[in-house]
Amino acid sequence: MNYQALAELLFPDVSDTPAILEQRFPERDLSSDAIVTRIGPSPTGFVHLGNLYNAVIGERLAHQSNGVFYLRIEDTDEKRKVEGAVETLISAMNYFGVHFDEGASADGDQGNYAPYRQRQRKEIYHIIAKYLTQQGKTYPCFLTAEELDMIREEQTAHKETPGIYGKYAETNRNLTLEQIQQNLNAGKSWVLRFRAEETEESIIVHDAIRGELKMPRNQMDFVLLKSDGIPTYHFAHVVDDHFMRSTHVIRGEEWISSLPMHVELFNTLQWKQPIYCHTATLMKIEDGKKRKLSKRKDPELALSYYQQEGICPAAVWEFLLTLLNSDFEEWRLANPNADYHTFPYTIEKMSISGALVDLDKLRDVSKEVISRMSAEEIYAGWLEWCQQYQPDFAELLTKYHDRTIKALNVGRNGTKIRKDLENWKQACDFMRFYYDETFVMQDEMPCDAETRTAFFKSYLDSYDHTDDSSTWFTKVKTLTEQAGFAVKPKDFKKHPEQYKGSIIDITNMLRAALTGRTNAPDIWEVSHVLGEDIIRNRIAKWL
RNA sequence: GGCCCCUUGGUCAAGCGGUUAAGACUCCAGAUUUUCAUUCUGGCAACAUGGGUUCGAUUCCCGUAGGGGUCACCA
Numbered sequence: 001m002n003y004q005a006l007a008e009l010l011f012p013d014v015s016d017t018p019a020i021l022e023q024r025f026p027e028r029d030l031s032s033d034a035i036v037t038r039i040g041p042s043p044t045g046f047v048h049l050g051n052l053y054n055a056v057i058g059e060r061l062a063h064q065s066n067g068v069f070y071l072r073i074e075d076t077d078e079k080r081k082v083e084g085a086v087e088t089l090i091s092a093m094n095y096f097g098v099h100f101d102e103g104a105s106a107d108g109d110q111g112n113y114a115p116y117r118q119r120q121r122k123e124i125y126h127i128i129a130k131y132l133t134q135q136g137k138t139y140p141c142f143l144t145a146e147e148l149d150m151i152r153e154e155q156t157a158h159k160e161t162p163g164i165y166g167k168y169a170e171t172n173r174n175l176t177l178e179q180i181q182q183n184l185n186a187g188k189s190w191v192l193r194f195r196a197e198e199t200e201e202s203i204i205v206h207d208a209i210r211g212e213l214k215m216p217r218n219q220m221d222f223v224l225l226k227s228d229g230i231p232t233y234h235f236a237h238v239v240d241d242h243f244m245r246s247t248h249v250i251r252g253e254e255w256i257s258s259l260p261m262h263v264e265l266f267n268t269l270q271w272k273q274p275i276y277c278h279t280a281t282l283m284k285i286e287d288g289k290k291r292k293l294s295k296r297k298d299p300e301l302a303l304s305y306y307q308q309e310g311i312c313p314a315a316v317w318e319f320l321l322t323l324l325n326s327d328f329e330e331w332r333l334a335n336p337n338a339d340y341h342t343f344p345y346t347i348e349k350m351s352i353s354g355a356l357v358d359l360d361k362l363r364d365v366s367k368e369v370i371s372r373m374s375a376e377e378i379y380a381g382w383l384e385w386c387q388q389y390q391p392d393f394a395e396l397l398t399k400y401h402d403r404t405i406k407a408l409n410v411g412r413n414g415t416k417i418r419k420d421l422e423n424w425k426q427a428c429d430f431m432r433f434y435y436d437e438t439f440v441m442q443d444e445m446p447c448d449a450e451t452r453t454a455f456f457k458s459y460l461d462s463y464d465h466t467d468d469s470s471t472w473f474t475k476v477k478t479l480t481e482q483a484g485f486a487v488k489p490k491d492f493k494k495h496p497e498q499y500k501g502s503i504i505d506i507t508n509m510l511r512a513a514l515t516g517r518t519n520a521p522d523i524w525e526v527s528h529v530l531g532e533d534i535i536r537n538r539i540a541k542w543l
Numbered sequence: 544g545g546c547c548c549c550u551u552g553g554u555c556a557a558g559c560g561g562u563u564a565a566g567a568c569u570c571c572a573g574a575u576u577u578u579c580a581u582u583c584u585g586g587c588a589a590c591a592u593g594g595g596u597u598c599g600a601u602u603c604c605c606g607u608a609g610g611g612g613u614c615a616c617c618a
Contacts, residue, residue: 040618041618042617042618044618074618076617076618077616077617077618079617080617080618141616143616145616148615148616152615156544159544159545160545161544161545161546161614162545162614162615163614163615189616191616210548210549213547213548214547215546215547216546216547220614222615223615223616225616226616227616228616230616232615232616232617232618233617233618236618237618252612253547253548253549253611253612254611254612254613254618255612255613255618256547256548256612256613257546257547257548257612257613257614258613258614259547278548280548280549280611281611281612322555322556322567322568323555323556326555326556326557326566327556327557329555329556329566329567329568330557330566330567333566333567351555351556352548352549353548353549353550353610353611358554358555358568358569360554360568360569361554361555361567361568361569362568363568364567364568364569365568367580367581371581411580411581415582416581416582417581418579418580418581419580419581420579420580420581421580473577476577477577480577487577489577502577503577504577504578506577507577507578508577508578510577511577511578511579517578517579518578518579519578519579519580520578520579520580521578521579521580522577522578522579523577523578
C-alpha cells in the first residue's frame with residue numbers, strides 16, 4: 001500500500017503539515033512549574049456539579065501556579081448540541097466564580113491557541129489525520145451501521161470483546177488503493193480508523209491523583225474521524241491538548257478506560273503526554289446505597305439548582321473544596337477570615353473515591369460563609385439573586401436599603417455572630433417580617449386573648465423608643481411581674497402553680513406580634529430596625 | 544461477561560507497620576441565652592471479608608464480596 005497516495009486520496013485539500021502547526025501554536029512561555037489546563041465541556045445546555053468540581057480543580061491549579069486556565073468547547077457531537085449552551089455554561093461558571101484566561105467566551109474566542117471550539121478546528125485535525133495516514137497508521141473504513149451491529153452481535157454471542165480489531169478489521173484494513181478509490185467514487189461514507197497493533201503488552205500511566213494505572217495496550221481500530229470529517233473525542237483530546245499546550249488533563253474517571261487509546265496516539269505522534277488527573281465521580285445515597293448522581297432523578301446535580309436555591313457561590317466553592325482537599329476545613333478553622341483563594345490546594349491531597357453530595361454539609365458551610373460576610377456583602381449578593389429569582393423581593397430590598405442593612409446587622413456585631421442565614425431563598429423567608437409588605441403571622445400567637453390584650457396595652461403605654469436595651473428589658477420584667485408571670489423561667493419551672501407562666505411566654509407574645517413567629521432575633525434590636533410606628537401598629541392589631 | 548477504578552462511623556475524612564483509630568457534618572443529652580440562631584460540654588458511631596508477610600497489621604501482598612466506570616461514527 002502506498003500510504004502517501006492514500007493520504008492524498010483521502011485528504012486532497014490538506015497541504016499543511018504538523019510542523020506548521022507546531023509553529024502556529026508554540027510552546028507557552030511560562031515558568032516550568034506553571035500548570036496549563038482546561039475544562040472541555042460538551043455544550044448540551046445542562047451544566048452539572050461535576051463540571052464545576054473539575055473546573056474548581058483546574059482553576060486552582062492553574063492560577064496558583066501562575067499558569068493558564070482555559071475553556072474549550074467540545075462540540076464534536078452534532079446530536080447533543082443545544083443552542084445557547086455555550087453562553088449558559090460561561091455564565092454559570094462566572095456566577096460561581098470560575099474565570100478563564102483564554103478560550104471560548106461570550107464575545108468569541110480569546111487567546112493565541114484559537115479556535116477553542118472543536119468544530120472550528122476541523123482543518124487542524126485533518127492535518128494530523130493526513131500525517132498519520134502517510135505514516136500508515138490509519139485506514140478508511142466503509143462499514144455501515146448495520147454491518148457494525150452485526151459484528152457486535154456476533155461478538156457478543158461468542159463472548160468476545162466487541163469492537164473493530166484483529167480479524168474483524170481485516171476487510172477494511174486490507175483494501176487496495178483501487179478499491180478505496182472505487183468506494184469513494186461510489187459515494188460510500190467512511191470513517192478514518194486508527195490501525196492498531198496486535199499486542200499483549202500493557203501500559204502504565206502515572207495519574208497524579210491515583211498513582212500508577214496499569215492497563216492493556218490499545219488493540220482497537222478506534223475511530224479518529226467520523227464520516228462527517230469531525231474527530232471523535234479521543235482524537236480531538238490528543239490533538240487539542242497537545243497544540244493548546246495543556247500540561248494537565250483533569251477529567252472524570254469515566255475516561256480511565258479510554259486511556260490506552262490516548263496513550264497510543266500520543267506515542268504514535270511522538271508527543272509528550274500531559275499529566276492525567278482522573279477525578280472521582282460525585283455520588284448520592286439512596287436506600288442505603290451509593291450511586292452515581294443522575295441527571296433525571298437528582299435536581300442537585302444541576303448547577304442551576306444551586307443558583308435557584310440561592311446558595312451563594314462562595315459557599316458552593318468552599319463546599320467543593322472540603323470534598324476536594326481533606327485539610328481544607330482545618331485550614332478554614334485556622335484562617336477563619338482568609339479568602340478561600342489563598343488556600344494552598346494540592347492534587348496529592350485529593351480523594352480518590354467518589355464523594356457524596358451532602359446537602360446538610362453544604363448548608364452548614366453556607367451558614368459559616370454568610371456569617372463571615374459583612375451586611376453590605378450579604379445585601380449585594382442577596383439583591384443580585386432576588387433580581388433574577390424573586391423580583392418582588394428585590395424591589396423591597398432596594399426600597400428599604402437602609403433598614404435591610406440594619407436588619408442584617410442584628411446580631412452581627414461583636415464576637416457572637418448570628419448564623420441564621422443559609423441561602424438567599426431562605427433569607428427571603430427569614431427576613432420577611434422586616435417589611436410590612438411581606439409580614440405574616442407564621443406561628444400561633446401564644447397566650448389567651450385576655451392576657452394578651454392586657455399585656456400589650458400596658459406595654460404600649462410604657463413603651464419608650466429611646467430606651468436602651470437594658471432599660472427596655474427592665475420594663476418588660478416589671479410588666480411580666482404585674483401580669484402574674486415569673487420573671488425567671490426557672491422559678492416557673494420549680495413552682496408552676498404560683499405563676500400564670502414565665503417571661504418566656506411574655507417575650508414570645510411580643511416576638512410573635514412583631515415578627516410573626518416565636519423564633520426570631522432579639523426583640524429590642526428588631527424593634528430598633530423596624531422603628532416605632534411599625535412596632536406600635538403591629539402590636540395595636542392585637543388590642 | 545472482559546478490562547479498569549474504588550472500599551476507615553449515616554456522610555466527608557486523617558492515618559501512610561506499633562495510635563485510647565484525629566477532625567468536620569448529621570443525630571442525641573446537658574449548659575448558656577427572654578425565644579431562636581449561636582456558643583460551650585458530653586455522647587452514639589468505623590478500619591467490608593478470608594488468607595498470607597511480620598514480633599506486630601487499618602496500613603504491605605493475594606483471593607472474595609460490594610460499589611462504580613467502560614466496552615459507539617457520545618462526550
